[in-house]
Amino acid sequence: MTRAAVRGFIEAISGANPEPESELEYTDPYTLLCAVVMSAQATDVSVNKVTRKLYAEAATPAAMVALGVEGVARHIRSIGLWQAKARNVVELSRILVEKHNGEVPHDRAALEALPGVGRKTASVVLNVAFGESAMAVDTHIFRIGNRTGIAPGTTTRAVEDGLVKRIPPDLLRHSHNWLILHGRYICKARKPECWRCPAVAWCLCKEKTPAQE
DNA sequence: AACTCGGGGCA
DNA sequence: TGCCCAGAGTT
Structure with missing residues (x-):
C-alpha cells in the first residue's frame, strides 16, 4: 500500500471509534x-x-x-x-x-x-x-497490517517495521490506539464488519464481508 | 517453536 | 461449555 493510501486509511479510522475506552x-x-x-x-x-x-x-x-x-x-x-x-x-x-x-x-x-x-x-x-518513532504490534495490529495490506509480514517485527515506515510520522503516535480499537470493534479477527468500516476504500483485503442478516 | 500462566467475555 | 484474549518468560 502506498504512503498516501496508508494516510487515507489511518485518517479514516481516527475518531471513528464506537467505544473510546482504552x-x-x-x-x-x-x-x-x-x-x-x-x-x-x-x-x-x-x-x-x-x-x-x-x-x-x-x-x-x-x-x-x-x-x-x-x-x-x-x-x-x-x-x-x-x-x-x-x-x-x-x-x-x-x-x-x-x-x-x-x-x-x-x-x-x-x-x-x-x-x-x-x-x-x-x-x-x-x-x-514519549512520542518516539515506534509501533507496538499486538495480535490486532498484526492482523490489520496483513489483512489490509498496510504492512504485510509473517513476523511481528516485519509488520512493525512496515508500519513505522509507512504510517505518516504525524499520525504515528495516535495510530496505535486507533488501530487497536479498529481491530477490536470493526476489523475483528472473526467476522470483520467491512460494511461499516470507514477505511474500506483503502483496504486491500479481497474478502470484504457484506452486511449481515 | 512450543509451552505456561488464568479469569473474564462471548458465542 | 468451549474458545479466545491490548504478551512475556522460560525451555
Whole structure:
C-alpha cells in the first residue's frame, strides 16, 4: 500500500471509534506502563477498571512499592494472570525507584529489562507516552497490517517495521490506539464488519464481508 | 517453536 | 461449555 493510501486509511479510522475506552486513556508514562503490563492476555475494559482503582491507590513507583504485592493483588484479582502481574508491577516499580530516579526510562533497553515488559510494552511506552518513532504490534495490529495490506509480514517485527515506515510520522503516535480499537470493534479477527468500516476504500483485503442478516 | 500462566467475555 | 484474549518468560 502506498504512503498516501496508508494516510487515507489511518485518517479514516481516527475518531471513528464506537467505544473510546482504552488503556491508552492514560498518558502518564508510569500509569501507562503499569496498565500495559497488566493488559497481557486480558480484555481492555477489565484492565481499565483495575488500573483506575490501582492509580487511585498508588500513582507513583514509590507508592506502588509501599502498597506491596499483596496490596496490588487485592485490587487486580478480577483479571487473569493477576499473581504474576502484581509481582511484576511492584518489582518494576522498585527498580524505577532504585535505578531510574523514580521515573520511567526513556530508553528501550532499560524498559525491556523490567519484569513483565517485552518489546510490545516498551514500544507502547516509547510511542504513546514519549512520542518516539515506534509501533507496538499486538495480535490486532498484526492482523490489520496483513489483512489490509498496510504492512504485510509473517513476523511481528516485519509488520512493525512496515508500519513505522509507512504510517505518516504525524499520525504515528495516535495510530496505535486507533488501530487497536479498529481491530477490536470493526476489523475483528472473526467476522470483520467491512460494511461499516470507514477505511474500506483503502483496504486491500479481497474478502470484504457484506452486511449481515 | 512450543509451552505456561488464568479469569473474564462471548458465542 | 468451549474458545479466545491490548504478551512475556522460560525451555
